[in-house]
Amino acid sequence: MxxxxxxxxxxxxxxxxxxxxxxxxxxxxxxxxxxxxxxxxGPLSHEEAQAVVAEPAYWSFCWASGQVxxxxxxxxxxxxEGKRVLDFGSGSGIVAVAAAMAGAREAIACxxxxxxxxxxxxxxxxxxxSVGLCRDWADRPKDLDVVTxxxxxxxxxxxxxxxxxxxxxxRVLLADSRMKVLGDSAYQRQTTIEARTWPDLNEFEExxxxxxxxxxxxxGEAEAEMxxxxx
Numbered sequence: 001m002x003x004x005x006x007x008x009x010x011x012x013x014x015x016x017x018x019x020x021x022x023x024x025x026x027x028x029x030x031x032x033x034x035x036x037x038x039x040x041x042g043p044l045s046h047e048e049a050q051a052v053v054a055e056p057a058y059w060s061f062c063w064a065s066g067q068v069x070x071x072x073x074x075x076x077x078x079x080x081e082g083k084r085v086l087d088f089g090s091g092s093g094i095v096a097v098a099a100a101m102a103g104a105r106e107a108i109a110c111x112x113x114x115x116x117x118x119x120x121x122x123x124x125x126x127x128x129x130s131v132g133l134c135r136d137w138a139d140r141p142k143d144l145d146v147v148t149x150x151x152x153x154x155x156x157x158x159x160x161x162x163x164x165x166x167x168x169x170x171r172v173l174l175a176d177s178r179m180k181v182l183g184d185s186a187y188q189r190q191t192t193i194e195a196r197t198w199p200d201l202n203e204f205e206e207x208x209x210x211x212x213x214x215x216x217x218x219x220g221e222a223e224a225e226m227x228x229x230x231x
Contacts, residue, residue, distance in 0.1 A: 009115035026067030026195030035060035059116035064195040065150035068210040069175035070098035077102035083145035089152040093120025100129035110134035144169040172215040187213040
């Protein structure tokens with residue numbers, strides 16, 4: 001997978017669009033092919049604006065929660081090391097790439113957008129790792145160890161996913177900047193970190209505060225794993 005392929009995807013939405021390699025400020029250890037804002041030398045035409053709204057290329061931006069969760073995984077590799085990890089709604093693939101870099105036995109990017117899966121594959125290669133691809137959550141492997149997800153709760157109707165994730169794997173790592181209260185006590189907040197979408201979309205400041213949650217493992221179990229990994 002190459003930048004040329006991603007450019008072809010992007011130009012279905014924006015005729016003058018292209019990707020460029022950059023390192024998101026919230027996770028500079030990972031390089032990604034993302035939308036190149038320098039192509040926007042003037043305002044969008046009416047037709048361009050309509051196309052962007054009708055079929056947004058979400059994968060061409062790295063959202064704040066994805067950056068934060070990817071960085072968290074790289075800093076705390078024992079969450080995923082030696083495990084089969086599936087990243088739901090993978091987008092650019094940054095979290096799946098981080099899991100692969102952190103030593104996951106298998107890192108899988110899951111997204112219904114074929115362009116996002118191409119982006120995840122290209123971004124993995126860019127960082128010297130590989131990721132598996134899953135086009136439908138219903139077709140996921142049944143022996144997952146960890147499910148990761150970032151910024152998938154933008155619609156309140158998606159809240160049932162919290163239970164779905166817990167049923168799919170014994171451990172869930174979730175990053176979210178949209179819901180201040182998840183409404184599921186199984187998820188324990190680990191920390192809150194600030195980040196911005198890259199390239200910056202000038203979102204509301206409240207959406208730049210990313211909360212990381214863990215479900216399925218107690219703090220004591222996590223500490224024991226951390227010790228085992230460091231031995």
